[in-house]
Amino acid sequence: MFQIIKRLWQVNWAEQWQYRANLLMYLLYWLVSPIIYLAVWTSIANQKGSVNGFTANDFTTYYMLLLICDQVTSNIVIHSFGYKIQDGTLSGELIRPIHPMLTNGLVNNIAFKTLTFMGLIPIWIILYFLFKPDFSGVSITGILLAIPVMLLAFITGYLLSATITSLAFWTTRVYSIHEFYFAILLLFSGQFVPLTLMPKIIQDIAQYLPFQLFMYYPIQVILGKLSTEKIIQGYVSAGIWLVVAITLFNWVWRNGVKRYSAVGA
């Protein structure tokens, strides 16, 4: 299995390099909204002193970390796999003795992220000198505690997106379904604004959803803003959501492939 992953990595890594210009465009597109939020919120906070207790530096550190957390936990499986189901290119992968989505698809996403991450680093450094955030609240413990949960969140997020992508076995409208899912994700993950600034009801709902694990929760862990109790809660929630995502994905994928092979592969 290690050998398969290694070779899959080589192929996907080489493939992603072929599209490096494309990737850079994608990265810039993806950076636009968090940087706008960062600029808007810090200027509001600068005028008012703070927004609901959030100072300008709080916003800066929050969004600077969000850029990294989002990069680690996000995935593009809907774009890298959806079309294969629709145009039938999946057939070639389906008759290989490995799981298309859990091997090739996953490695492809990681290769993509690694390359965009390399593009993010210089941009992040420039932003650092522009906004000069004060990261004094960040501790090694916080970082070490956040890394495993981000990895869990990535796998969970990948499987949830893969589940939605697999709806392509039934409907050609899968991209709009994923757009809707993505909007919900943005709302409850804390990308628009840190969740504590959201109405109480949104915060309450967010507790029961996996999305805050993608951004808000790991950022707060890194910044050392959560109590031990809250940190444990987050890990438990990550574990539960992982199991839910695995179950959901397996079920949808299995039935999807059955359907694929019923209608004409």
Added chain:
Amino acid sequence: MSLNSIIVEQLSKTYQVPEREAGFSAAVRSFFKRKYKDVKAVQEVNFTIAQGEIVGFLGPNGAGKTTTLKMLSGLLHPTGGKASVLGFTPWELKPEYLRSMTLVMGQRNRLSWDIPAADSFLLNQAIYRIPDDEYKQTYKELNELLELDPLMKKPVRNLSLGERMKCEIAAGLLHRPKVLFLDEPTIGLDITGQVRIREFLREYNRRTGATILLTSHYMADVTALCERIIIIHQGQLKYDGGITDLSHKIAPFKLIGVMLADADSHDLSGYGTEVQNEEDADKRYIQVKAEDVTRITSKLLADLPVHDITITDPPIEDVIEQAFNS
């Protein structure tokens, strides 16, 4: 283990295809209530193929050839009947099964478009768990037959159609499958390319004893490779047997070609149906029933100023054409 690689019993596949009339109001109606039409792509087909056989699978477009190949390779669930390949039920997609067969279909299948074929080959080596020395040996053999070396380092997108097909076929054979399903393996290739792929498949079959089921539009593929053919038309099996028996069973005719002095002045309609043969314009050809050949030949020789006479089987294309229409 049984000597039959492939056993197909009453295999059927019916597609449900949405259909609507053209036009705006029909589009609106179909939004609320979709009409489906059943398309019987394959209907209760039966055959068995022994280990090591090369069988040609023929039929016009839409006959159900590809559907059958997809069912046998596991991509499609049938709506009825059974199939067993190497003792596996294909559509269960068991990894052991997938490791022992190959399906070559079209030109974009196993190779990644953007990178050199060599990388895709190494990936296949890992996926199919091919030990290093076995991989090297297989590659060497494939390279001998297909001359792959010069193609390996170019990105697949920069290869020509024929080069790509060679790489696709090689990629599909690295794991030395025991059963090969080939859908139009020579499509788009020039004559030399076709001949090379044909020779290669024959040699592969000889060396490994693999079972091969192939479809082709090029009759030459089939006549060169297959002793046995299966003809399918509108989803139904029309013929299963030797390629040489086909003409006896389906079209028991012979062609008599005669070269005559002042060729055009004689009326041949009394001897049999005259047919055109563009390859040999010097002779005139008549089609006669097999049992009448001797009688009509001696009559022709007696009645007319014959310079030369030949008796041949009708071209296989014509015979199969007749089989489709019968």
